[in-house]
Amino acid sequence: MLSFILRRLLIIVPMALLVVTLTWGLIRIAPGTFYSSEKKLPPAIEENIKKKYGLDKPWYQQYGLMMYNVVRLDFGDSLKYPGQTVNEIIWRHLPYSATIGLLAYVLALVFGLTFGIIAALKQNSLWDYGSMALAMLGLSVPNFVLGPILVLGFALGIYWFPPARWGTVANLVLPVITLSAIYAAYIARLTRAGMLEVMRSDYIRTARAKGLDEKTVLLKHALRGGIIPVVSFTGPALAALLAGTVVVERVFAIPGLGNIFIQSVLNRDEPLTLGIVAFLSILIMVFNLIVDISYGFLDPRIRYE
Amino acid sequence: MRYVSGGEIESLDPPITNSQPDARILIALFDGLVEYHPKTMEPIPGIAESWETSSDGTEYLFHLRRNAKFSNGDPITASDFVYSFRRGFAPELASRNAYLGYYIKYSEAYNSDKSFVKDSSGRFLLKKDLEEKNGDEQVVGPPAATLAESDFSRFLDSPERFTVPSDEKERTKLTDKDLKLKAALAGKEFVPVKAEDIGVEAVDDYTLRIKLYQPAPFFLGLLAHQFFRVVPHKVIEQWGNDWTRLEHIVTSGAFKLSVHRPYDVLIVTRDPNNWDAANVKLDSIEFYPLDEQTTMMNLYKAGSVDALYNHTVPAAWFEQIRPFQAEYSLQPEIACEFYVMNVKKKPMDDLKVRQAFALAVDRGALAKFRKTIKPLIDMTPEGIFPKYEEARTKVYTEELKKKGSTLDEWKARVFDAEKARKLLTDAGFAVTKTGDGYECPSFPIDKVNITYNTAESNKAVAEFIQAQWKQNLGITVPLKNMEFRTFLPLLNKVDYEGFARRGWVGDYMDPYTFLSLYYSENNEGATGWWDPKFDKMLDNANNTTDPQKRLEILAQAEFYIMQQQIIIPLGTNTTSWMKKPYVKGMYPNPGTLHPWKFVYIERDPSKWTADMETIMKDEDPAVNVPLKALMATQEQMETSKATPPVAPQ
Numbered sequence: 001m002l003s004f005i006l007r008r009l010l011i012i013v014p015m016a017l018l019v020v021t022l023t024w025g026l027i028r029i030a031p032g033t034f035y036s037s038e039k040k041l042p043p044a045i046e047e048n049i050k051k052k053y054g055l056d057k058p059w060y061q062q063y064g065l066m067m068y069n070v071v072r073l074d075f076g077d078s079l080k081y082p083g084q085t086v087n088e089i090i091w092r093h094l095p096y097s098a099t100i101g102l103l104a105y106v107l108a109l110v111f112g113l114t115f116g117i118i119a120a121l122k123q124n125s126l127w128d129y130g131s132m133a134l135a136m137l138g139l140s141v142p143n144f145v146l147g148p149i150l151v152l153g154f155a156l157g158i159y160w161f162p163p164a165r166w167g168t169v170a171n172l173v174l175p176v177i178t179l180s181a182i183y184a185a186y187i188a189r190l191t192r193a194g195m196l197e198v199m200r201s202d203y204i205r206t207a208r209a210k211g212l213d214e215k216t217v218l219l220k221h222a223l224r225g226g227i228i229p230v231v232s233f234t235g236p237a238l239a240a241l242l243a244g245t246v247v248v249e250r251v252f253a254i255p256g257l258g259n260i261f262i263q264s265v266l267n268r269d270e271p272l273t274l275g276i277v278a279f280l281s282i283l284i285m286v287f288n289l290i291v292d293i294s295y296g297f298l299d300p301r302i303r304y305e
Numbered sequence: 306m307r308y309v310s311g312g313e314i315e316s317l318d319p320p321i322t323n324s325q326p327d328a329r330i331l332i333a334l335f336d337g338l339v340e341y342h343p344k345t346m347e348p349i350p351g352i353a354e355s356w357e358t359s360s361d362g363t364e365y366l367f368h369l370r371r372n373a374k375f376s377n378g379d380p381i382t383a384s385d386f387v388y389s390f391r392r393g394f395a396p397e398l399a400s401r402n403a404y405l406g407y408y409i410k411y412s413e414a415y416n417s418d419k420s421f422v423k424d425s426s427g428r429f430l431l432k433k434d435l436e437e438k439n440g441d442e443q444v445v446g447p448p449a450a451t452l453a454e455s456d457f458s459r460f461l462d463s464p465e466r467f468t469v470p471s472d473e474k475e476r477t478k479l480t481d482k483d484l485k486l487k488a489a490l491a492g493k494e495f496v497p498v499k500a501e502d503i504g505v506e507a508v509d510d511y512t513l514r515i516k517l518y519q520p521a522p523f524f525l526g527l528l529a530h531q532f533f534r535v536v537p538h539k540v541i542e543q544w545g546n547d548w549t550r551l552e553h554i555v556t557s558g559a560f561k562l563s564v565h566r567p568y569d570v571l572i573v574t575r576d577p578n579n580w581d582a583a584n585v586k587l588d589s590i591e592f593y594p595l596d597e598q599t600t601m602m603n604l605y606k607a608g609s610v611d612a613l614y615n616h617t618v619p620a621a622w623f624e625q626i627r628p629f630q631a632e633y634s635l636q637p638e639i640a641c642e643f644y645v646m647n648v649k650k651k652p653m654d655d656l657k658v659r660q661a662f663a664l665a666v667d668r669g670a671l672a673k674f675r676k677t678i679k680p681l682i683d684m685t686p687e688g689i690f691p692k693y694e695e696a697r698t699k700v701y702t703e704e705l706k707k708k709g710s711t712l713d714e715w716k717a718r719v720f721d722a723e724k725a726r727k728l729l730t731d732a733g734f735a736v737t738k739t740g741d742g743y744e745c746p747s748f749p750i751d752k753v754n755i756t757y758n759t760a761e762s763n764k765a766v767a768e769f770i771q772a773q774w775k776q777n778l779g780i781t782v783p784l785k786n787m788e789f790r791t792f793l794p795l796l797n798k799v800d801y802e803g804f805a806r807r808g809w810v811g812d813y814m815d816p817y818t819f820l821s822l823y824y825s826e827n828n829e830g831a832t833g834w835w836d837p838k839f840d841k842m843l844d845n846a847n848n849t850t851d852p853q854k855r856l857e858i859l860a861q862a863e864f865y866i867m868q869q870q871i872i873i874p875l876g877t878n879t880t881s882w883m884k885k886p887y888v889k890g891m892y893p894n895p896g897t898l899h900p901w902k903f904v905y906i907e908r909d910p911s912k913w914t915a916d917m918e919t920i921m922k923d924e925d926p927a928v929n930v931p932l933k934a935l936m937a938t939q940e941q942m943e944t945s946k947a948t949p950p951v952a953p954q
Contacts, residue, residue, distance in 0.1 A: 032790025035401055037323065038808065040797050040829040042407075044417025048399040081567075082316050083546045093568065151603050163603035165593070166569055250597045253604075255568030263313075268790055 005293065012285045019281040020070050020274055024063065027270050034079040034268040053079065066274065075275035080267045086275035089260065096166060097256035100248070101241030103176045105234075108183035113227070115184075116191025120226070121218075123196065131188060138185030147178040147251040164253040175252040179245055183237060187230050195226035224298050231298065235291035239284040243276070306590045306888070306906060307610045309601045309617070313568050313594040317549035319531040320393040320400040325810070325897070328531050329614065330592050333573050333901040334556040335534035336580075338367050338386065338513070339525060340935075343903045343928060344892045344921060346639075346814050348525045350935050352381060352535065352557075352580070353513070355942035362520030362850055364461075366453060367513040368942075374578040375537050376561040383507035388538045391500040402532040405812060408521045410461055410504030411468075419468035420495040429496075430467040435489060453514065457506045461516040471497050520847050522855060523815035530812070534558075559585045559902040568594055584931040586890070586905035605883060611906075612884035615897035619762070620676040632883045634917040637688035639811040639895035640878040641681055641819070642766070644755070644804045645796075648871055649833035652749055653803055657732035659870040662804075664718065664725035665777040666770055666873060674769055675762075678876030682719050684863055685816045686877035689895050693816045696856035697863065704864050722777040729778060736778055743779030753803025754783040758792040763806050766875065799833040807831065808878070814895065816859055817843070823866060832871040839866055886913035890928045892920060903928050 035041065035049050050056045054065065069076055075086035115131035122128050154174060155163035161173045198204060199222055207217045246258040257276065264272035295302045311326025319331050332341070338356075339348035353367035373381035394403050394416040407413040422430035469490065470476050480487035504516030517524060527533070537548075537555040544553045554562050559581060560573035574589040576582065593610060595601045598617055604610045618626060618633065626633055646653045646662070653659055672680040681687055687694070702712050726736040726743065734748045755771065757763040767784050775781045782803065787795070795801050811818035823830040824840055839862055846858035880893040889912070890903040905927060907913055914920055 030791070031794050032788075032792075036790055036793045036797075037401075038793075038810070039323070040831075041401060042404050042413075042417075043827075044413070045399070045401060045403055047418075048396045048403075048416070049401070052397065052399040080315055081313075082321060083318070083549055084567075089567075148599060148603075156603060156606055159607070162609060163607045164600045165604070165609070251600055253569075253593070253595050253597065253600050255566065260568065266788075266790070 001293075001296070005289070008285075008289045008292070012282060012289075015285060016278055016281050017067070017070065020278050021063075021067075023274055023277045024066060024270070027265075027268065027273060028059070030268065032268055034270070036268075069271075070274065070278060075271045075278075078264075078269055078272045080264070080269040080272065086271050089272060090257065090275055090279055093255055093257045093260055094242070096254055097245075097249070097258055098242045100172060100175050100179060100254065100256070101238070101243075101245070103172065104179035105183060105238060105241050107176060107180040108187055111180070111184040112187025113191055113230070116188040116230075117195060117223070117226075119188065119192040120195035120199065128192075132192070135185040135188040138181045139189075141181070142247075143178050143182060143245070144247045144251060146181055147174070147248060150174045150178060151251075164251070166254055171252075175248050175254060178251070179241070179248045183241075186233065186237075190229045190233060191227060194229045195222060198222050198225040201225070228295065228298055231291055231294055235287040236284060239280065239287045243280050243283060306587050306612075306904060308590060308592055309595050309604070309610050309613045310571075310592040311594065311614045312596050314571065314592075317554060317562070317565075319534045319536060320389075320398065320402055322531070323401045326594070326614065328898055330571060330573070331531040331534070332529075332558070332898060333560040333590060334558045334562060335531060335536065336373070336381075336558045337529055337531075337534040338369075339528045341529045341894070341896075341898055341900050343890060343900050343932070344894055346526075346529075346894045346896055346898065348529055349932070350939050351529070352386075354938040356525070356939065357942065357946065360850075362522065363517045365515045365517075365525070366508070367515070369511040369513060370580050371511055373557075373580040376556045376576050376578055377537070377540075378578055379537065379539070379555075381535055381557060382510045383513040384510070385535050385538055386513050387505050387507050389536045390505045390533070391503055392536065392541070393532055394503060395500065400532065402530070405527055405530055405532050408517045408519070408524055408527075410465070410516045410518050411498055411502045412504065414468040414498040415500060415503055418471050418497070420471040420497045421466050421468060422490060423494045423496050425492070425494075430489065430493065432465045432467045435467055435486065453508050453512065455506065455508065458514065458516075461504050461506075461514075465518065468498060469495065471495065519844075520850070522847065522852065523813045523817055526813040526815060560587075560590065563589070570594075581902060581931075581935075585902040586927070587901065590901060590904075608885075611888050612891060613882045615880045615882045616677070616878070618677075618881050618883060620765075623676055626883070629883060631914075631916045631918075632886060634880045634882055634884070634893035634920070635677070636880045636893040636921070637679055637686060637895070638878040638880050638897070639686060639689050639814065639818075640808060641684075641686045642678060642806075642808050642875045642878060643681070643684075644770070644873040644875065645807050645830065645832045646804055646871060646873070647799055647801055647833055649799060650752070650802060652732075652734070652752060655732050656870060657728045658734070661725040661729040661732065661778065662774065663870050663873045664721045664728065666773050666875075667720040667722075668875060669719060670773075671766070671769055672876055675766065675876065677762075677879050677881045679879060680719060681874040681877045682716065683867060683874060684822075684872070685819045686811075688877065689811075690814070690816050692853070693856045693859065696853060697860040700857050700860035701864055704861070725777060739779070742776065745779045748778075748780050750780065750782070754785045754801075755804045755806070756785045756787065756792065756795065756801045757806035758789040759786045767806065770875075796831045799831055804873070805831065807872075811896075816856070816863070817847070820859060820862055820866070823871070830871070834869060834871040836866075836869070884914075884917075886915075889914065889925060893917065903932070 054062060078084050078086055078089060081089070115135065119128040119131045151163045151174060154160045161170050165171060204217060204222055207221050243257050246262050248254070249256040249259040261276045264276065310329045312324065314327045314330050315322040315324060317334065319335050337351050338353040340351040342349045352369055352373045354370045356365055356367045358365055369383055375381060390406070392398060393400055394406065394412045396416055396418050403416045424430070469479065480490060506514040508514050535557045537557070540553060540555045541548045547553060551562060551565055556562060556576065559576060559579045561576040563574045564570065564572035571592040571594070572589055575585050575587065579585065598619060601610065601613055601617055602622070605613060615638065646659050648654050668680040668682065672678050679687060685693065698712065701715060705711055705715055729736050729745065734745050736743050736745045755767045757767050764786065771782055771784060796805055796807070809819060809822065820843060822828060823834060824843055826835045828835060842858060842862035842865060846855045846862065849855040849858060880897055882897065884891055887907050888904065889907045890905050891899050914923070
């Protein structure tokens with residue numbers, strides 16, 4: 001078990017470096033620079049900027065310097081926001097995204113699991129069709145539609161919640177609901193499918209045959225196997241949620257990491273983009289590792305030697 | 306006061322950033338020699354209470370107030386301005402705005418790391434030593450009467466020195482091309498241009514001199530730009546790059562920084578140390594860095610913000626905002642939209658083809674369709690420079706009379722499909738009538754397209770124009786959209802084919818900011834066009850001291866360049882923003898830059914803004930009285946100078 005974790009942790013390092021290198025290459029291929037604007041700069045000013053940021057050096061030197069920085073986990077200053085370091089920006093904005101991300105995921109789990117289990121247990125009933133129709137709706141209404149609809153209803157129709165911005169708990173309600181909808185729907189469908197498959201398996205029949213009451217069968221035996229697909233989904237989903245979801249952040253004006261990530265790419269803010277990419281890739285790999293470890297606890301058939 | 310200011314501020318260091326959202330915040334935090342007039346954006350006294358201009362227009366002497374202070378209580382003196390200007394031009398700072406100040410003597414040389422050339426006897430090589438004598442008679446004005454002489458002023462008034470790149474490689478590149486230059490530089494010493502050589506001088510604690518290369522009548526207006534605002538010397542020396550952090554920052558404006566949560570909010574509060582604090586009405590302003598239009602409109606409707614920045618209400622929402630019509634501003638802006646044509650590539654190298662495409666766009670219909678632009682037929686936006694437009698009408702009438710045409714005919718250029726077809730046929734691309742339309746099979750459709758940067762509004766305009774050309778010329782020009790930063794290099798290198806979309810926001814309140822786009826060989830016009838004759842006309846205009854005469858020469862230049870039809874003017878932009886009626890002292894000025902000290906919240910509903918349409922005519926004593934008091938010092942200066950000793954001609 002320990003050697004498995006160690007092996008996986010060691011792989012993360014070269015993987016992250018590879019991701020960063022690829023990203024760096026892509027940024028360099030993309031035309032345009034962080035300082036370009038509608039107004040063309042005189043060549044002398046362009047020279048000054050290049051000199052200041054070391055862009056006048058040969059590419060391998062720039063790459064070397066970038067890698068050296070990445071290895072030390074110090075991405076330097078943002079180009080778009082001079083005077084602010086990349087690390088500072090990431091740690092400043094992560095909490096916003098993490099807050100709504102985590103809340104949204106908890107909400108999604110509660111609703112998704114509940115509806116999924118009910119649908120599976122009462123297969124082909126009105127309960128089943130109802131929850132699955134709801135899930136279908138959740139999956140097919142994109143959050144850039146759902147968000148404004150919720151705002152229109154709850155912020156501008158009846159004045160229950162503020163329409164946007166960060167601040168009080170009331171400000172969290174609409175973005176969290178918007179964000180969770182699609183995840184709740186997905187989890188409901190995964191749970192239903194997983195549960196249905198497990199309920200038909202031999203070991204459930206065995207459990208029933210040895211006279212266990214239905215509650216124990218469900219919670220102790222069926223659920224553990226049934227939610228494995230949900231757990232697999234949780235890894236990447238949680239990483240994506242923690243690092244921010246652009247659309248919700250833009251619609252609700254939340255100062256999260258997702259919006260900053262997209263802006264950094266549009267602004268050609270190389271250090272910031274690289275920093276967030278490195279951070280995200282490490283986050284995804286760590287979450288995947290955690291998910292893989294948790295399989296061992298959930299499913300007795302999986303053991304890491 | 307809660308204001309949506311646009312994208313997140315890049316930096317709180319005034320010379321660094323050049324975006325409009327940042328300017329809106331920086332003008333609250335920093336004061337300059339002059340301030341923007343809240344309605345017209347013309348320069349009004351700021352820290353300088355008055356100023357004088359030398360008779361040749363190349364030198365300014367600013368008289369500073371004695372009570373100007375930084376937010377930490379330190380006095381602001383002329384040397385603070387000298388420091389701020391020198392810092393702005395320092396190559397290490399790499400300011401993107403430095404070019405705005407290139408009119409100041411030797412600032413460009415310092416900013417681009419150049420050197421003076423000294424011979425063994427200690428004499429510096431002068432610019433005129435190397436200039437070739439050409440046929441044109443150099444206009445030499447009377448020797449300028451210097452305003453307050455000093456050793457430094459004599460250095461600045463002496464003939465301009467020649468400069469070459471300090472970098473040897475760059476220099477060799479130049480001398481290899483120019484043997485005469487090589488000979489002139491041989492055996493000479495190179496003295497780098499230093500910050501101290503720039504044409505700014507603290508004559509005494511409260512007098513500042515600025516010396517320009519050549520007269521630039523718009524220069525005064527430029528000084529309100531954040532690049533020229535005063536920054537605290539000591540704090541910057543102490544903290545370096547970190548000086549803009551909340552815990553260190555010291556400001557010079559009517560407001561000081563109190564909260565900055567990036568991407569969330571930036572709050573400024575009134576600074577009691579400011580020289581004009583008595584006239585600052587708001588206690589604090591919250592700037593929200595938002596650029597998502599739906600979000601800001603939701604906040605506006607919910608009453609969570611008081612005003613928005615410009616271009617925030619798209620044309621598609623006109624029905625939606627009808628209930629708020631009186632809060633909506635649709636005034637012309639110092640910005641315009643046009644298509645540039647690549648005159649270096651076939652078939653757009655043919656003037657007739659260019660004219661044909663320009664004539665085949667019904668710009669009146671475009672403006673009706675777009676709603677947020679006003680039709681434009683020339684290069685400079687309409688309704689922004691009334692005096693210039695007067696001069697232009699006069700000049701155009703005269704010029705057209707010479708050609709046997711009239712102004713009405715000229716104005717009809719907005720749209721004339723018949724003539725467009727004829728021109729195109731004359732150019733060798735016969736347009737023929739088919740059933741219910743036209744066709745032009747010989748036109749090389751694969752050689753042109755409309756390139757624009759991805760945006761809903763750009764797409765709508767491109768599709769409209771595409772349809773117009775199809776209908777009127779029978780040519781379907783393909784559309785090509787690109788992400789903004791991919792599009793820019795294409796534009797800068799004039800590498801697009803046929804047509805490209807451009808917008809231009811003026812830097813200062815003078816038509817020159819639009820016309821100079823096509824000035825010099827390496828111009829920013831992105832059309833590939835350059836004509837020394839046009840350059841000369843602009844130079845002549847700026848060397849003319851009589852303001853009305855100058856505008857007329859500029860109008861001649863505009864007439865001249867419009868004959869070349871290197872662009873298709875499409876429209877003058879409009880402000881298109883909203884404010885609540887209780888927000889007063891905030892006007893839809895041409896750049897949507899509000900000097901915040903005039904803004905206030907009116908509690909009495911009877912005094913609220915009745916209609917944004919007529920707001921420019923409102924006479925609000927709360928704004929006008931302090932404004933008049935501010936302007937009085939300069940008016941006094943001007944009247945006392947009204948009868949200067951006549952310089953011998």
